[in-house]
Amino acid sequence: MSRITLLGPQDPDSNIHEALADLPADLPLVSITAGWREREGEIEALAHAVKRPVTDLRLYARANSVFAADSAFHTAINERQEQLKEQQRLYRMRLQHLVTSAYEMLGAETPSADMLHVEQRAAIAQMRTLDRHHLRRVTQIHGRFAQAWKPWERSAMRAQLDAVEEAVRGAGAILIAGGHVAVLLNRMRLFGVDDLLQGRRIIAWSGGAMALSQSVVLYHDRAPEGRRKPEVLGAGLGQVPGIVALPGAAQRLEREDRHWLALYARRFSPSKCITLNPGALLQFDEGRLTRADEATRISLQGRLKQVRA
């Protein structure tokens, strides 16, 4: 049975052991900590929390060794990343104004409620159209790159791909840590982990949970430079469709602003915007939510509601 468990941040307190409680102790665990970048593989605390040995896939380091061995491929990856950055920047430029206007529309008052509702819907539809457009553009960039460079056929990749596949196939569960979500996704895609995850037992937290969802939404309402407009980064691995994961919401989400919250919910509907704070646990069996602890979703009215299985 495929079971995917999403958790909130594991620091300072971890609840990962709850997600593993029914797993036989002798099954090997594999971790993906590429989102930690240079700190990849520093999994002593993780091994302690799960109380059993864990082997890290070291996707970040594997990618670096591939880049060192295949400079043309490395250059092409860098160029693709520059394209993605520029695409994100252009999207952000357009998004700023749409989010501002939609937010103002949600907070607007008028005696003509019917008229206002029409304009509110139109303002939100514009954001959704832009998000879809951006997703398409990002997907095209990835697609063109894959077609042109066929990473899986490059000699520097082959041994790494085989090793990754073998480790994943032999694992009782795959643990996906958070960190830099773009780096995490890139490395998982590079080594075909998205395909290898099908039907596996997966436990993912924070950025790892974001990476498993249909599309990845970056957010920080309390950034030092002020409230940032949530941005679609691109498609996630789609293992848990129908949710937008918002880890660390206690620090990042502006929970007191109902109109702002409603904007999240309406913009990304029908996906549910789910907050994942420390202690949160969402369990999906065969794609169906079977357990929900301490997670909340944002309602279309901008309220935080407990998620129930």
Next chain:
Amino acid sequence: MHAEFRKLFRKGPPSDAAVNHFIGEHKFPLVEGKDVTFVFRGHAHEVYLRRWIHGVSGAQPLQQMAGSDLWAVTMEVEADARFEYKFEVIHNGNRQLVLDALNPVRANDPFGANSVCQGYSYTRPEWSNEDPSARRGRYERLDINSTAFGEHRQVDVYLPARYRETTRYPVLICHDGHDYLRYAALGTVLDNLTHRMEIGEVIVALTTSPDRLTEYAGDDRHAAFVGEEVLPALAERYPLIDDPRARGLMGASFGGVASLHAAWRNPGLFGRLLLQSGSFAFSDIGEHQRGPTFDPVVKFVNAFRREPGTLTQRAYLSCGVYESLIYENRSMVPLLQRHGIQVMFEEARDAHNWENWRDRQRRALAYLFPGPLYFVYE
């Protein structure tokens, strides 16, 4: 007046022991909601409170408390406000400015120190205090034989923790950099914000001028020094990102003028400006009243306001509302915006001092050199 301070005098003049006990038990100035009572203890004929606040009466007299050597005055202070002050003590015809001996909170600057009054909700930002978990950056010295100034100059360079020759970095040139380190905790702030990923890893060049009131006042030699000597020397020694968006200038007061002027004289070179309480005095009509030191500043700012040109792409400006420069800084904002510059402007209930500039650094640096925090979900 503070209720407990009043109570001290309820049964007549208090004894020395009672006063000592009271002082030992309280923080000064005495803050009770918005009411702040300043207390001076000593022999004097008159005592005044001198505040470094623009637009309010220069001196507030303290009243001597009956039969004692205590003097006091109470005034309203906004909750998050912060200002500097001293007592002016007149005794036997002598006039002396002294620190508040009962208040340990001081603001230091190159000219000395002032006592600091903090409104009841003011707290020093936690990110400006040393964080033991944050990795420290390191410092190197760069020697420059300046053609512009015809002499040797030294620039200290902050390299972020985990600095690597194989990575490319943005660069920020900070005027009065050593004062920023000493009085505005810039090194600690850079360490902390980098560690928290709130800012990207940035190389910061710390410059100091031997004659800042001349060199920072719209001096073309200084603009050449920054654009044609310091920046190329940095690019030669360190792996810098070759993009205006990754090059910034920073400064406070006259250092703000120097930054603006250097960006103006090197159009398109610096895409990021961090200007704190810039001394942007101008006189579109008539003569300015700020004295001869400001003559070259006014000349430059007038010229700049007429034709800002291709200045920069993004600018952060801040100013305290208790500063005489607030009007000039506010008026800079629409001017920059009209010329296509993205501007973040912050006002604070604070004055022209290093703590004000320290407290604004987080937003400023995160706005100009954002870190990967947005992408990182641990």
